Amino acid sequence: MSLDRLIEKIVKTQNPSVVGLDPSLDLIPEFIKQKAYDKYGENPKGMAKAVYKFNKGLIDELYGIVPAVKPQLAFYEALGVEGVKAFVKTTEYAKSKGMFIIADAKRGDIGSTAEAYATAFLGGSAFQADALTVNAYLGTDGVKPFINTCKTNDKGIFVLVKTSNPSSGELQDRRTACGMPASPEAESKAVYEIMGDMVAKWGEDLPGKYMYNGVGAVVGATYPEQIKQLRAKLPNTFFLVPGYGAQGGTAQDLAAAFDKNGLGGIVNSSRGIIAAYKKENCDEHDYAKAAYREAIRMRDDIMKYVGEIRI
């Protein structure tokens, strides 16, 4: 299934990281915006053109060293139809460069609606993605239609388990009761553990060539104890790890996501990489090269804890 291709790309690049393409306008260099606005106007069309130009420059620098990109749908939808066009062009371009595409859309619905989302993102015609992030608050009904599409189209999903944000514990850390009718198992578990167990079960329907199946889990770098615990409990679940860098997660924090072969996780950085030129304070024309330098730095930082990655 689809995460096999991600794993193979990670091994090839020896880089278990993914660049989040979250192009909010304030991160895009002025020279790109100005050129687009001069040609198309300072309107959604001009903004969307700037977004695509920005992304294309990043992809051109990064595709040789980074296995995957993770465009965040919200930043494209914020520009309406023109933004969605920029999303389509971005994914088509990243695909043409051989990158694995994780559409970060956190979709989740039931029955024919979930089928329609699966068609949209994983069906291969509307939008180009190799994997999709999914919110499974609705339970199995909200996940099975995605899995069915993954099966026929060689795609994967990442289900939110323990998210990286400060308030993720409000619901996800709640401990469920032992011996109550709705949770007959003896052990008391947190909500995120229940979700992790479901993810592992769903994954059995999408076996992979290597250790990991096609139903991954989103587990935040900001919660190292939970990463460790979930890695031990979910040996066949691949982790998408947000929260590195800007949100405070360190390479050491997330090291436990990886197995002895250096597999098992891919770490996301969004603005840390795409807006590296701001932090470097270099010429903004140099934004893509700054992203390259930061991607290398991030790779080396993580690889200190991972060692050689092999299948």
Place this chain on the structure above:
Amino acid sequence: MSLDRLIEKIVKTQNPSVVGLDPSLDLIPEFIKQKAYDKYGENPKGMAKAVYKFNKGLIDELYGIVPAVKPQLAFYEALGVEGVKAFVKTTEYAKSKGMFIIADAKRGDIGSTAEAYATAFLGGSAFQADALTVNAYLGTDGVKPFINTCKTNDKGIFVLVKTSNPSSGELQDRRTACGMPASPEAESKAVYEIMGDMVAKWGEDLPGKYMYNGVGAVVGATYPEQIKQLRAKLPNTFFLVPGYGAQGGTAQDLAAAFDKNGLGGIVNSSRGIIAAYKKENCDEHDYAKAAYREAIRMRDDIMKYVGEIRI
């Protein structure tokens, strides 16, 4: 806040129901599809044109008697950029007819990403919606940015609490432990009750003119006991109630969503109304009138349990 306008429209129409515009292609009459395909081809553009034409016909018949529409984003995204255009045109048309628009997108993310989704759906320029459905698995961080946008733009949200699908209980019915560190309150609550409590708390930031604030809850008609319980516990939370009709929920099942003034809820029906012509087995050219007849039948069915609605 925005749900005030919904409440006023419900009172005006004396109809607490919303029509789900979930235009999967198999529900669209052949004559509409054929005309669009002849002109634009049997491709995403032709399909999206058929979707809009179908929706427009429904809105023309329904706007006088139904207060709101709830387009489900998945069915538009399944047609890619062209589908998103059809979503935009549908919402603009429904708005021009004075209907309240609930974008059923179940979005949910954190920080600047949630802000971008809020801008997209509730910001007033990208997409036209008066309210948005939100999945709050990520906790307060994933909801506050939506509430901030609602405040400035007079909009509302509906957060998933107890969904209508068969497997909703897998996570939502799990009982949390009493006296455990993460849930110090004495009472053991189900996950959906925890979510309900959070919804009530978030709603305090968006007070309304009437009893109900701007943070509503999605509560399925298929779980009458939970509707009753949540109505008692959340007196200021407006309910969006899916699951009527096709999914098995009856008017009697959902009667407890309403208060003594007939307020407190709005009931959704999607294919039950938009594909009523199939059930009636009438001429497909008559699809919009069949939808009208079914909308009246549904209204009368629910109003038997609601009585006069007043503010």
